[in-house]
Amino acid sequence: MYVDFLVKESSVFTVDPVSSYISLYGTDHFSKPDQTLRLIAKQLLSVCATLGEDPIIRYQVTENDDPDDHRPRAPPATRQLANILQNEIDDFCRLNRNFPPPRNPPQPRATLLIVDRSLDVNAPILHEFTYQAMINDLLPVEDTENGTGIKYSYSFNQADGSIGEKEVILDEDDEVYKSIRHLHIADCTDRLIEEFNKFLEENKTAVQSGDRSGPPKDSAKSLKDMKEMLGNLPQFQDMKAKYSAHLSIAQECLSIFEKHKxxxxxxxxxxxxxxxxxxxxxxxxxxxxxxxxxxxxxxxxxxxxxxxxxxxxxxxxxxxxxxxxxxxxxxxxxxxxxxxxxxxxxxxxxxxxQRRKAGEKSSRKRKDRKRQQDETPYELSRYIPQLKKVMDAQLSNTLEASQFAFTRQSDMDPADDGGVPSSNPGIPQSGVSLRTTKPTWSKKSTAVPGGGGQSRASGAKLIVFVLGSLSYSEIRSVYEVADMYNRDVYIGTTDIMRPTKFVEETGQLRLKTPTIKSLIPAYVPPSPPPTSSKVSSLLPHMPHMNNNSSSHLSLSNLSIRSGSGSNPTPESNKNVDDKADKKKKKGLKKLFG
Known part of the structure; x- marks a missing residue:
């Protein structure tokens, strides 16, 4: 299997090296400008091969000019990576004539968008108040060993009044977690009660037969009801543990929310x-x-x-x-x-x-901001990641070619990608301003109700790769856009950074790039079999060998050399082998007549 990447979630993947944020944006990257990019390109090829896609590649056009830095600068990393990846995919297709594999029904080519962190510096810094983001921002969590979830330890009150410790793993095997991870924290408790009541309804008979504390309740009306009912469900230990864990986690997040203002x-x-x-x-x-x-x-x-x-x-x-x-x-x-x-x-x-001199006019332009209140009902969640606007523009065929260039001019030609009709989908009819334009996904009605977990075969896939780091608000945006457009959308990066880690690593950008070992250990060839005295002791008994000369025993393709003196020459080896072959033929002739 050609898989050289790590799947973090159903729509999220990461590649090595995790040090690429510092190596690409730091001042130490001039020594080996494209070494990191070549490694990333090999792994992105693996993603494309796994998905069976020869994608249209587009990349963010960035101005890589620092007024305080007068050293020669390489082309922007997004363009470098896009071109390296295009060459890798072209070579792969030449070597594999049947790639990409045919699909039935036919499906248009995917698009792979490459962006860097300069697209949106706000997203990885802002406090995000959805459940998954708050957990990773506020709580002391650790990644699981396989990298597909997180571990968190919390305290709880036991039946005897003592304090117990429990470790919980949050990943996609936890259906409760999946159902609430992208919800605003204010909605989490309501959803937990809703999911719990749904569980009660599905297991009504078992719940009523197991409740010995009094008349059974049909449903929980509050967190207090939910806690009481969980205590009376000993036969559902796994489900009880999951709901109890999420209640504790949500309450801990809210406690930190209050404490740190x-x-x-x-x-x-x-x-x-x-x-x-x-x-x-x-x-x-x-x-x-x-x-x-x-x-x-x-x-x-x-x-x-x-x-x-x-x-x-x-x-x-x-x-x-x-x-x-x-x-x-x-x-x-x-x-x-x-x-x-x-x-x-x-x-x-x-x-x-610099401060302006007397009489000098300001060149600052007034920003034209448009309200987005109808899309963000919570005052603490008004900001919409720029990446969400970019994905929306791509899926609605309005992504400006001057902002997101193509690696091939031929890929700009009109093509039916299964999206919103356009007279020329490859070349947008109007540009999208990443700062002021209101996203249009709220107006889309292409999502199939309840189809969030189903394969979205109605249009071309969209693969997004963010160079350097990825935030949890951007991950959430991928799922939202995929549901709104009924498409398969995937996002990848070299590292999913928690906000504090992003700030800390930004503080290290002028330091030497750290050397981080790959998750995949280097190949070590097996050591040759040891030469033992037992093997040597058998040699005198071999019919074609003696003690005084170097000897050679050929067993199929395995060679064992032993003895004293210099190594045998190829001619002597050939003579020994010829004698052995003659004896073998002679023995076969006797045996079979």
Whole structure:
């Protein structure tokens, strides 16, 4: 099987090396500019081969110019990777004449979009308040050994009043987790009660026969009811354990939410990232609201760094150097968190600007922002990842070719991809602004009810690859877009980063790229069989050998050499083999007449 990637979820995969964020965006990448990209391309070829796709490859067109860095720069990584991958796929197709395999019914070619982290620097920094994202952001979780889930240990009250410890694994084998992982935390408890009542209905007879505490209840109306009913279901230990675990996890997330003042932090982050308040007004007190949070000891250093980074990102022309220094002093950031703020320019963000001279006019353009309140009902979840807008534009055939180029001009020709009709689907009729255009997926009605887990064969697949890192909000967006368009959509990266890790690694971008061992161990050839005295002792008894000369025993293709003196010459070996063959033929002749 040609599988050189790791499947994290049903629609999510990762490739090596996990150090590529630092190696691609850091200052150390000039020494070996395309070594990482060639490794990634080989693994993306494996993804395409597994899916049976020779995809149309498009890549984000990026301006890779840093005004503070005057060294010669390689072409943008997205273009390099796209071209290397195109060559790999072309070679693979030449060697495999039957690739891609025929499909019945026929299906159009997939599209593979390659983007880098500069597309959206906000997404990996923002607090995300959906269940899966909160768990990975706020709780001390660890990846499972196979990399397809996470482990979390929590405390709970036992029947005898003591405190117990339990470890739970959250992955796609947990149907309860799958049903709530992309929900806003405010909806999780309602969904848990809803799923629990559905379970009760499906197992009504067994539940009623096992409830000895009084008249059986038909359903849980609250978390309190749910806890009481879980205690009376000893015959459903696995299901009881799952619901109990998710109740504990959700409550722990909400506890941290309150303790670290994430309501205030999250609301300010949303105002900064979206450029508007929940009422749709332009926020005018960002700094006044931010300084008390930077001074607050209950706000963690990582959260303070995230606030400052978002603020600088929102100022497209940067902030004044002295203002940056004052904000850093308020936050009292040290080490990697302080360096992360100063390293934003390596992700294409302008950090500082010069003060204008007297009489000089500002060149700043007024941003045209459009409200998105109808699509984001929660004030703390108003920001829509830019990648979601890109996927929406691709699936609706409106992705601007000047922003996402093709590796082949021929792939721009009109083709029926099973999506929204267009007079020329390959070349968009109108561009999509990644900053101001309202996404259109909320208007789509192509999803089949209840078809979230079914194969989406109504159109071409979409494969998205993010160079460097991927956030949980972007993962959630993939599932949402796939459901809205009734398509197979997959997303991959070199590393799925939790926000704190993203900030820490951004702080390391000016350091030497760390050497990280591959998950796949290097091939070690088997050692030759040991030469033992037993083998040597048998040699004198061989009919064609003696003790005084070097000897050679040929058993099919296995050779064992022994004896003293110099190694036998090819001629002597040939003579010995010829004698052995003659004896063998002579013996066969006697045996068979």
């Amino acid at each position: 994430l309501n205030s932090v999250g609301n300010l982050e949303q105002n900064i990232a979206t450029g508007e308040t929940p009422d749709g007004e332009t926020p005018k007190t960002i700094v006044l609201d931010m300084v008390p949070l930077l001074d607050d000891p209950y706000v963690s250093p990582a959260d303070k760094a995230r606030l400052l980074m978002l603020y600088i990102i929102s100022k497209e022309n940067g902030i004044f150097e002295d203002d940056k220094h004052k904000l850093l002093e308020h936050a009292k950031l040290k080490g990697e968190f302080r360096d992360a703020v100063n390293n934003l320019n390596l992700l294409g963000v302008q950090i500082t600007k």
